[in-house]
Each structure stands twice: as structure tokens, then as C-alpha cells.
Amino acid sequence: QAQMAESGGGSVQAGGSLRVSCVAVEYAYNSDHMGWFRQAPGKEREGVAVIDRDGTTFYADSVKGRFTISKDNAKNTLFLQMNNLNHEDTAMYHCAAGRGPGFTLSTMTSLIASGRKGVWWGQGTQVTVSS
Numbered sequence: 001q002a003q004m005a006e007s008g009g010g011s012v013q014a015g016g017s018l019r020v021s022c023v024a025v026e027y028a029y030n031s032d033h034m035g036w037f038r039q040a041p042g043k044e045r046e047g048v049a050v051i052d053r054d055g056t057t058f059y060a061d062s063v064k065g066r067f068t069i070s071k072d073n074a075k076n077t078l079f080l081q082m083n084n085l086n087h088e089d090t091a092m093y094h095c096a097a098g099r100g101p102g103f104t105l106s107t108m109t110s111l112i113a114s115g116r117k118g119v120w121w122g123q124g125t126q127v128t129v130s131s
Contacts, residue, residue, distance in 0.1 A: 002122065003028050004095050009125030014086050020125050022078040022095030028120040029076040031097040036069060036080045037109050038091035039124075045109040048093070049080060058105045062088070085129045096121040 008020040024034075035050035049069035050058045057069055068081040078095050096108055099118035103111060111119050 003120045004097065004122035006093065006095055006122045006125040009093060009127045011128045011130065012085055014129055014131050016085055016129070017081070017083045018085065018127060019079060019081045020093050020127065022080075022122060024076050024078065024095070024097060024120070026076060028097040029078075031099045031103075031118070031120075032101075033103040034069075034071065034078050034095065034097045035103075035105065035108050036078075036093055036095055037112075037121075038089075038093045038127075040091040043091075045112075046091075047105040047108045050103070050105045050108065051078075060105060082127070085127075087129050087131050090127060090129045092124040092126050094121050094124040 004022055004024045006020060006022045012018050032053050033050055036048045037045050038048050039045045048060050048063055049067055051069045066084045070079045097120045112121050
């Protein structure tokens with residue numbers, strides 16, 4: 001069973017909107033932090049948004065004001081609402097969850113790469129924005 005599974009990606013024209021979702025198993029969903037990161041072809045992984053257990057949110061400068069991260073606790077589901085999309089947003093979007101301190105917008109991808117225990121992520125959903 002996948003611990004986290006994304007859905008909702010697709011193709012959209014520049015200026016359009018898309019919402020991606022991530023269903024997580026309970027122990028991952030109840031982590032201290034959850035977030036989204038993305039990876040475009042030929043580029044490094046980039047942290048996009050993080051939401052802490054208390055609801056505090058953090059966004060990369062590149063998406064601030066356009067993307068919104070949220071959770072539905074009744075459904076163990078994490079969302080990323082993306083508005084005013086542009087070509088630079090084209091990427092594979094992954095959800096992630098982390099237990100304990102140190103899981104932040106800037107450290108999320110390095111924690112995943114290190115294989116640290118208490119960090120989970122999904123296989124991703126593709127978002128393609130055409131100009």
C-alpha cells in the first residue's frame with residue numbers, strides 16, 4: 001500500500017487553475033508537517049508549500065499568492081490549489097510528510113534524499129502548463 005498517493009494533475013493553459021490532492025495513510029497524515037515539492041525535467045527538486053500541524057503555512061516565493069495548501073482531516077487528504085499557472089509551474093508534483101523538527105520548506109527535499117526515517121512522499125502527479 002502506498003503511504004501517500006497524489007492525483008489531480010493534468011494539462012492546463014497558462015492562466016488557468018488546477019487542484020492536486022494527496023491521500024495519506026494515517027500515520028503519515030498525522031505527521032508534524034506536510035508539504036508539496038515539485039521537480040521539472042533537468043531541474044532539482046523544489047519545495048513549494050508546507051503546512052504545519054497547527055495550520056501555519058509556508059510558500060516558496062515563486063508560488064506565493066497563487067498557490068494554497070490545505071488539509072481535510074476527515075479524509076486524510078492534503079490539497080494544493082494552484083491558480084494563475086504559468087509555464088514555469090510545469091513539473092511532477094509530489095506530496096510529503098515529516099515527523100519531528102527540521103522538516104521545512106527549504107529542508108524537505110534534502111530530508112527526502114537522505115532517506116531519513118519519519119519522512120514519507122508519494123510518486124507524484126504531472127502538471128503541464130501550456131503557453
